[in-house]
Structure formats: C-alpha cells, structure tokens
Amino acid sequence: MTSSSSPANMLSLKKFYSEIKARKIRKRLVIYLSSSITVLGVVNLFSRIYDFPFVFFNCVLVALLCGIPSTLVHGWYHGLKKKQRMQKREIIFHTFIFVVAAVLIIRTAGTSRISLLPPDAKFVAVLPFQNLNDSKEDEYFSDGIMEDILTQLSKIGDLKVISRTSVMQYKNTKKNLREIADELGVASILEGSVRRTGNRVRITSQLINARSDEHLWAETYDREMKDIFEIQSDVAKSIAAALHAVLSPNEIEQIDNPGTENLDAYGFYLRGRDYFYNYTNQDNERAIELYREALKVDPNYALAYAGLAEAYGRKIYYDYSQDWSDSSLTFSNRAIELNPNLAEGYKALGDVYNVSEDYSLSLIQYLKAIKLNPNYAAAIANIGFTHYKLGAFDEALVWMKKAMMVEPGSARWTSNVAVEYYNLGFDSLATVWFQRAMALQPEFFFPKVVMTYIDIYAGKYDSARATIKNLLESYPEVPPILETAGDIELLAGNLKQAKTYFEKAALNSSFRSESGIKLAYVLTKLNKRAEAKEILDENLADEADDLAHFKEGNNAYFIAAAYVISQNYKKAIQVLSRAVELGYRNYRWFSVDPMMVPLRNNPEFFTLAAKLKSEYEKMRSRVKTENL
Secondary structure, eight states: OOGGGOHHHHHHHHHHHHHHHHTTHHHHHHHHHHHHHHHHHHHHHHHHHHTOOHHHHHHHHHHHHHHHHHHHHHHHHHSSOSSOOOOHHHHHHHHHHHHHHHHHHHHHHHTTSOOOSOTTOEEEEEOOOEEOSSOGGGHHHHHHHHHHHHHHHHTOTTEEEOOHHHHGGGTTOOOOHHHHHHHHTOSEEEEEEEEEETTEEEEEEEEEETTTTEEEEEEEEEEEGGGHHHHHHHHHHHHHHHTTOOOOHHHHHHHHOOSOSOHHHHHHHHHHHHHHTTOOHHHHHHHHHHHHHHHHHOTTOHHHHHHHHHHHHHHHHHTTOGGGHHHHHHHHHHHHHHOTTOHHHHHHHHHHHHHTTOHHHHHHHHHHHHHHOTTOHHHHHHHHHHHHHTTOHHHHHHHHHHHHHHOTTOHHHHHHHHHHHHHTTOHHHHHHHHHHHHHHOTTOOHHHHHHHHHHHHTTOHHHHHHHHHHHHHHOTTOHHHHHHHHHHHHHHTOHHHHHHHHHHHHHTSOSSSHHHHHHHHHHHHTTOHHHHHHHHHHHHTTOOSOGGGOOOHHHHHHHHHHHHHTTOHHHHHHHHHHHHHTTOOOHHHHHHOGGGGGGTTOHHHHHHHHHHHHHHHHHHHHHHHTTO
C-alpha cells in the first residue's frame, strides 16, 4: 500500500471535505461564479450598446478570475463564524492577490493598442531643412534634400519614420523640439540646413533626443555637388547607427543606390516633385514637364518614371478620364524594369490597378512597395483603402491605423480609421476619430457627412438635417453632400424632398450613379415612371448577361437596385449575389435600403442577407477580440 492511499491520508481528505461543507465554501463559490457571469453579461451588453473599449470587458474578466482564490480563502477563514477579525496571513494573501490582479489588468489594458510596428522600433522625424541661400528658388532643393534623407531612412525596417506630409507643417515653425516630438509621437528628431554655392553644397545635420535635448549625432558636410548622393547615404546610415538600428544587406544596397549620377536630372526631378506636391492640375502638368526633362538628361532614371506614373495617375482625377491609365501603367512598369527595388514604382503601379478596380492586383503591388519601404505612408494607407473596397473592413482598419503611425497629422487617414469603425457599427469610436480628424483640419467636411449617417441609422433625422443644412450652406453643389441630404429624406419617407436632392446631385455628377438610381426609385414611387425608366435605361445600357465585368461590389449592388426598380427581380438577385461575392459588406445600408424591399421575401435574397450579416458580424467580432 502506497503512502498516498494510507488510512491516515484518506481520513485527512474526508476531514478536509467535511470542513469545506461545514464552511459552505462550495456554496460561496457557486454564488460568486453566478454573480461573475451576471456581471460579465451586463458589461458585455453595455459594451455593445455604448461601444465601450473592448479591453474593458477583458479587464473585468481578469479581476473576477483573480477574485476566485480570495473568495475561497475568505470562506475558509469566515465560513464557521459570521463575525471574525481577519488574520495576518489572510491579509497578506488578499494583498498578494490584489497586486497580481492589478498587474494582470495593466498588462491586459496594454494590449489594447495593436502592435503596428516592432516593439523595439525607433521613432524619428526629419524636419524640413533650413534653406540658407538668399534665393527662394533654392527652397525646393533644401526640401528635396530633406525628403530624400527621409526616404532613405524610411527604407530601414528597424526604424519608424514620420512621413513628409506630417513634418512639412513644421517648416519655419516656432515650436520647440519637445512640442514637435510630443505631437508626432517620436523620441528623436533630425534637423539641418542646406547652403548651395556654385558647384559646392554645405549640409549640416544633427540628431537630437527631443525629450532630453541630448545630441545623438551631428555632422557638417562641405562637399562638391557631385557628392550629394553620398552625403544622403552617409546621413541615413549614421542615424541608423546612432539609434542602434539594424540594417539588412538589401537595405544598405537600396540606401547606397542614388537612382541617378546626373545632377541635372536630379535637379529636374526635385523641382518636378515640388510642383507635384502642390496638388493642382496646373502644377501637375508642370511636374510632368520637369520629369520629362529629367528623363531627357538621364533616360534610365527610374524615379523620374515613377514620378511620371503618379502624375499621369493624378490626371485621371483631374480630367475625369481613364484615358491616362495606359500612360501611368507604362511609366510604372518602366520604373520597375529599371529598378526592381523601387518602392515608388510599385506604389504607382498599385494606383493604376486601383483606378481600374483590379483590387487584388493593386494589393500585391502595394505590399511590394512597403516591403521595400516599410514606412511608406501612402502605400500603407492604400492597402487599407483596397481592403475597404474588397469589403474587409476589419483588415482595412488595421492598415489605416498603421498609416496613422507614420503620418499622425493626416486628417484623411484619421478619418479613414473612423470610417471603418462606422462601417462596423462602432459609432462611439467612429465619432471620436472623426472629431480628431476635424481638429486636424477644421474645413474637412467628409467627417461631418459620415457622422450624418450615424444620426440617420439612429433615427435622429432632425439632427442629421441640421448637420446637412450647415454643410449645404458652405458646399451647395457637392454631390456627396446632396446625396446624403437625399438619403435623410428617403429614409424619413419624404420622397418629394428626396427627389430634389438626388436630382441636383445627379446633375452635378452623373445620372449613371448611385444618386441617379436613387432618383429613379423616388420617381417610380411618385408615379413618374417614364422619367424613372429613362434614368434606369441609361444605368443599365451597358449591362450584359455575363456578370464577370463587375469588379467592385458597391457598383454591382446599385446596379442590382436598378434591376429591382425595373422589376427584373431574377437579374437583380444574380447581380446582388455578384456584389456580395466581390465584397459588398455595407450591411447597415443594406438593412434599411427601401429599394430592396420587393426582394425581402425571396428565399435567395434571404440567403444572401444571412451571408452578408454573418460576414459583418465576423468582422465586428475580430475588432473586439483583437482590440483593434
């Protein structure tokens, strides 16, 4: 007989069990667990209703789990007598449990921020270099030197480098480095100056720990202009060394590759890029001219081809024409052919595919771009936008937040984060992010438009009308604002007023649009069927039996709506199925869309609705589970 099964041990176990019964520990445990489950249920309910941070539920759960051993110990010491002073060992135990619970809660709360970059990443901002020349014509040169150093640093995966857009606001600023560092969320700042005299250039630069004001590295370069590329490479590698960043062989190769050895080509490129950043049609044309001048001097200048590709991509929007897609595609491919390690080339190619609605292809190119340049804010944000177009709102949220990390001052990216929260029904979080965007750019009207839909879905039509009224006073001809005004009245049942807004929106854009199809619906309801048919015929003119020509879910959805209005329900179901297949996930609009009412009793429609809701809930669940 082993010692573990001896009569003495058996008796001891029986006595222990009888003590548990006598002290009513089981009863206490059952009551505690039941109460804990109730508390968790209430917390979960209120979290859903009021969009509490998802980490709040996890913290409550940790606290309740830590309470189990305290409950057992309290029952052991106080189960026999109702009133008994706490013993010293009991106080020590409860204190220990409290400390453990506090540590676990803090660690749990700390996981609420998604890890967007390696935890040991170094955070650095490169401020605009001061132009020490008297001529303002040299401003583009000092800005260009700064951006090229920033770009070289961006290629280092072990660093987190704030984007050009976010740092340019500090050009000629009076703010001190600590303020700037706090606003950008960085520890280190590189500042410098540039003076160009004849064929010589003098560049001073210093890397500073903004919080301690410690100079981490400083250097003055007084060289001939032909050494400018060597200087940029040296600055980037010196900063990496000062911050103890690890450079891979591929990163070193990229940093050491100047792109061109021709100073004239480089000068044309810098000036072209400077014009491109003005974001006007006229300056875009001037940028194209200068990029072409750069290529005349150096026909193998890959970066100039990438610049041309982006500029022609911009012409698509300025001219409202797809005619420039081929040019952009040609120049993108040429840039990549000349330099397969050029992130700008892949980003430009991704933009072409995005405009053509080839989202899977564009995603591949953007991912190549950020593999070569991990801090490429525009490419990161475009990955988020592409996931949004593919209906993956949860994944879009991840990438939009990544873009925010490298471009914290962007109202656009901040607003895009808000949009993904809104798309998934987290309206309180969406509102917080929209308010941040408006604080960054008060004249930015897009957040107010989307916040109007938050009111619409909550049935707060008067509040929505008040917001739109203010927007229409400032932007009376902007189609998205007019369409939103129409949506308010459509869902409120005021069809005549909705007609006025949709008609004006279509006149200012196109009747082949969402506004046009909504107008056709309203006209049908108002017994103006001939006018409605004319609009529907225009929207359905190019439609064929083959559904493969649809590339984007939202477009397919509204064509399906046009078929519903035309009472071609069989075709409507087919196109709607294609929309869901392509990633249509706007479950919030789908749930209230009056245009889809005739299909609601259709079994196939019911199946599609169930699938759409399931995908929507999966994305919501991921956001909660991963604390996105």
